[in-house]
Amino acid sequence: MPTTNGSDTAWLLVSTALVLVMTPALGFFYGGMVRAKNALNTLMMSFSALGFVGMAWAFFGYSVAFGHRSAWCGGGEFFFLRGVGLGAQGTIPHILFFAYQGTFAIITAALISGAIVERMRFGPYIAFITLWSLFVYAPVAHWVWGGGWIMKLGALDFAGGTVVHVNAAAAALVCALAVGARKDYARTAILPQNVPFTLLGAGLLWLGWFGFNAGSALAANKTAALAFANTMLAPTATLVVWTLLDLARTKKATAIGAATGIVVGLVAVTPAAGFISPMAAIVLGAVAAFPSYFALLYRARTRLDDSLDVVAAHGVGGIVGALLTGVLASKAWNADGADGGLRQLGIQLAAVAATLAYSIAATFVIVKLLGLATALRAAPRDEALGLDFTQHGEEAYSHGEGAILLLDRRGE
8 A cells, every 4th residue: 555755745845835936936037028017917917827727726627637537538536626635646645746736737827828918808817727727738737647648658748848838838829819919019119127027037937947847756766856957957058058149149148038048948858857867958958949049039020929938938948848858868867768769759749749739729719718708808098008007906116106096097
């Protein structure tokens, strides 16, 4: 009969807290890159996921992801946490496993907000991330981690390259297209309101990512140590390459670029963290910088208003990381993994393609249904005033009486 282990439980308690703090960190990472009039709204898009997605996960999502009904859906055996108690799940309490996995669901939904900041109404956004966590995130998590068909296929995804990053980026692309571009996109300069916020967010994300990746070993063991080291090394390589690309292209190393490079490295190493050697992690991080960097530059020349480049950072970075896992994985470093090669690369490609196809299709259905029920984006006047005031009745930075004066004027 399985029993819990104190050391493993202690490490997962810490890891759960680390991953949970990544969602507020994401809010600061995103919030620094928008305009001041939308700073609070952008933060709230992350903070609200803690509540609404957290509740959805407890009531239904966890069961769909980690129940045992079939290879396609976990079913309802754990609805409302029925049967989720203090008994062992591996070597940790089942309730802790539930909580740890819930932090992944929360941040994955919040990632999507980066594509639709500064114009999506807050109410429909909350409804969207709640539904998306249940009907998109939870099924994909079941396929890859919960004993589903992608797991049985042999795909390697240590901590969420497909489940988290590819999944969220596919949804972000659909949302950006469905909601449409900001009214002044490509017409006026849209400058970040607080670059130090973005750097702070990137640093806290990196801290939390140690729980994200090393915690995914689900034990305090050698695999956790490997994932921990790789989570340190891959982003360092991406940061170096990204900075050199900036210097070569513009002769300036931007802080936003540094923060983005760190996140891209973290994204890319996520699926590989527990399966590759430390030197391979450096190679992976260095290589991953190139496609995301140039994808970001290309997107800026299009009409796609993926405001904070979720697709370039999380989509392209996640795909590159997932595919390179199929090349660089080594059973010498993790006997429970696989050796890289053409066969494993093909499996990884199938997992990525299936995740993209399902996430795009299901997200499209959710967005269209919500669009039939209510307006998704703010009215032009509300967008011009800023979503902080029009959606929350507050301002990040008040001047004089701030929002009170605006409120008085609105009533005139």
